[in-house]
Amino acid sequence: MNPVTRRAVGVLYLLQALGYAVTVTSLPAFQDRLSISDAVTSGVLLVVCLAAAGGSVLADRLAVGVSSRRAVVVGLTVEAVALAVVALAPTLWVWLPAVVVYGVGLGAVDASANMQGVLAERGAGRPLMGRFFAAYTVGAIIGALVMSAGLALSGAVVVALLVTAVLQAAYLLVMAKDLDPARAAVAGQEQKDAPAVPRGPVIILGLVILAAFTVDSGVSTWSTVLLDDYGVRDAVAPLGYALYQAGVLVARLGTDSAERRLGARTLLGVAVAVGLLGGLVVAVTGGTAGAVAGFALSGLAVGVLVPVAFGLAGRVLPERSDEVVARVNIFNYAGALVGAVGIGLLVEPVGGAAFLVGAVLLVAAVPAVVKKVGVRQSQA
Structure with missing residues (x-):
């Protein structure tokens, strides 16, 4: 290309x-x-x-x-x-x-x-x-x-x-x-002979996307609300979201070079760890500084998780990469709903602890790190 x-x-x-x-x-x-x-x-x-x-x-x-x-x-x-x-x-x-x-x-x-x-x-x-x-x-x-x-x-x-x-x-x-x-696949008889799309890697990588977009949707929708609840000035409340997006951009600008040096699985592991830390910091500090720092860490994690997961999806079965990517992509919208609705229901009663929802789902992404996702070489 x-x-x-x-x-x-x-x-x-x-x-x-x-x-x-x-x-x-x-x-x-x-x-x-x-x-x-x-x-x-x-x-x-x-x-x-x-x-x-x-x-x-x-x-x-x-x-x-x-x-x-x-x-x-x-x-x-x-x-x-x-x-x-x-x-x-x-x-x-x-x-x-x-x-x-x-x-x-x-x-x-x-x-x-x-x-x-x-x-x-x-x-x-x-x-x-x-x-x-x-x-x-x-x-x-x-x-x-x-x-x-x-x-x-x-x-x-x-x-x-x-x-x-x-x-x-x-x-x-x-x-x-x-x-x-x-x-995505060749036509006719050749398509019938092509390997079926494996469910395991789709689910594993889909869980990474689900976790990442839960965090993303939660921070995008509710970070300003949480900081407002902490009593910060109106002009300061959007700072958490701004630093989150800054973290996302910085991470994405460095993802390709980091993946070349570390490999995709190692990089995913680092991102999951950073994302867990970010969610925990927001949950346990209970204040503006901790929340803002946690949102920034969450941005660094999401910035890496999404492109690396989709990159891996494209290498699961190159003959059918479009199908694999489309199926993994559906988890995006489930994560958006969990983040917007699930975290939203918890922000008022439990405050920053609501953002543990994203951290818990990041644990579900661990199999992508510890279990090798099947990658085939294209026969095309």
Whole structure:
């Protein structure tokens, strides 16, 4: 895979995160405009997660039947159209189905972008997933900053969503052709003869993703609430989330080189240990400084766990790497729900101890460290 294609994959990750950040941070504005209650918004987020899981399955089917590049094209098309409708929706009953459809596109691109990342890594012969997920983090930060600056301006939310849709359409026209067209499995009789996707490695690596996204969703949703409960000033409360994201970005920028030096399993072990420490620090210190430090440590862990796990998923069965990646990706949305809902239910009654939920699930990721995940050499 040439540098142009790797650049196309990196831009895809950045654009996907930008769209998600703009969409999520626009929710308060739509709540006001369309008179949507918090309960309805929570329900919508739940349905979007389920729709995204369905989108990941759709990407699996498209990758097997045609190519993962086609899955990217379909997913981005769905996202772009849905975001345009979301931006211009005159009523709740237009906005709601558009957001759900966006969820389908979100899941399809999440899965197919990781498929493309795995193909890029395989073509380069060295770890690349860290830099791709670093681009994702940069896109999320840009999206959040743009919305933060524009929320005070009339019509800024609509403009941001429409511009995002246009950027996605532009990517389809300009860069999508540079993606790798490789298929997950060969067709016809050859596909019947190919090995079946092994469940064990999918579950083991899926648990790593589940734990990582539980931590990510929990910190993203509830870190500011916890610090506010500790009585910090409003201007200080977002600091925990900011340092968490800084930890994620720093870790992802160093993941590829660290994996080359240490190996994937050792690096996973280090990340799990750091993540456990982060959760424990938040839980036992019971104060602002400890919580902020724990969130930063959690960011370092998540920043490593996600790209390394998806990289390993792509090496489980190269003949069917797209299918393995799509199935592991579904655990992403389960983690997002556990982090947002499970930790949320515990923050008020138990405070920082709620973040032990992520730490406990990190223990479930230990088998990925101590048990060798089966990796086959491609016969293609």
